[in-house]
Amino acid sequence: TIAYLNGEYLPLEDARISPLDRGFLYGDGIYEVIPTYNGRFVGFNAHMARMRAGLDALQIRDGLTADVWKTILDRLISENKQQMPDANIGLYLHVSRGADIRRHHAFPEGIPPTVFAYAFPFPAPQPETRAEAVGLQVDLAEDLRWQRCNIKSTSLLGNIMHYQQGHQRGLQETLLYNRDGEITEASSSNVFVVKNKQIMTPPLDHQLLSGITRMLLIESLASQGVEVLQQPISREALLAADEVWLTSSSKEVAPVTEVGGKTIGKGDVGACWQMAIQAYHTNKFI
Ligand code: PDD
Secondary structure, rough: OEEEEEEEEEEEHHHHOOEEEHHHHHEEEEEEEEEEEOOOOHHHHHHHHHHHHHHHOOOOOOOOOOHHHHHHHHHHHHHOOOOOOOOOEEEEEEEEOOOOOOOOOOOOOOOOOOEEEEEEOOOOOOOOOOOOHEEEEEEEEOOOOOOOOOOOOOOOOHHHHHHHHHHHHOOEEEEEEOOOOOOEEOOOOEEEEEEOOOOEEEOOOOOOOOOHHHHHHHHHHHHOOEEEEEOOOOOHHHHOOEEEEEOEEEEEEEEEEEEEEEEEEOOOOOHHHHHHHHHHHHHOOO
């Protein structure tokens, strides 16, 4: 695998960063994961805008425009597609604050950020063969992460601890609710709920990531005249739903048939999901 690090293209195993990098010591950085299919990017501009917003929030000035990123990522695809025969390639982008010898919480001035990217095989969910087709079984837990989940921070400890809890119970995700009993998102995906054919998803705020797949799905459905209500969803409403879906770059739109040990709807993949995944596939490159 050929990776990109601070202006250079090099074998991934030769990529080196300082142990003083604040991404390593503090989780002081921003990342993105962008799916591509045959060299076409899913939601490129939206991923760029979200990364820019995160870097601005952290006052990290990397100076990389979306055009520069596109050049880097196109080159990573062309360098790696020989070893990745699958049409789908995932791109990981990472900007951390950089290395600083002083042990200080304040943002250091004038150090160059660490910019890293690499490509990896990213098999698209295959509805016929993958678990997504029969529906995911997920855990349900109180959201114990921080109050800035809209920032796609490389500090993923809260997320991975929630994920691991479900994983150790043999489940494929962990859905989260806040102190008011409202659903926020899952540890690495957004959530949609269907009741009486009405599709709903929690509104964007600091409690969840503004998922690109979430946005593309809402737009895909809108283009077919199907409205998604963005409104708070209680834990009770989630458990009483006819359908529950999770969205993320890797899952696309995945149906959920069990939440916290409770069967959702009839316990199978719902008709609305069939419609939604079609709409998503038709529109995801727009
Ligand atoms: N997951 N919420 C969280 C906490 C996430 O980490 C992710 C992304 C999402 C969905 O965002 P998007 O649709 O932009 O991928 C929501 C990683 C990237 C993944 O599972 O692929």
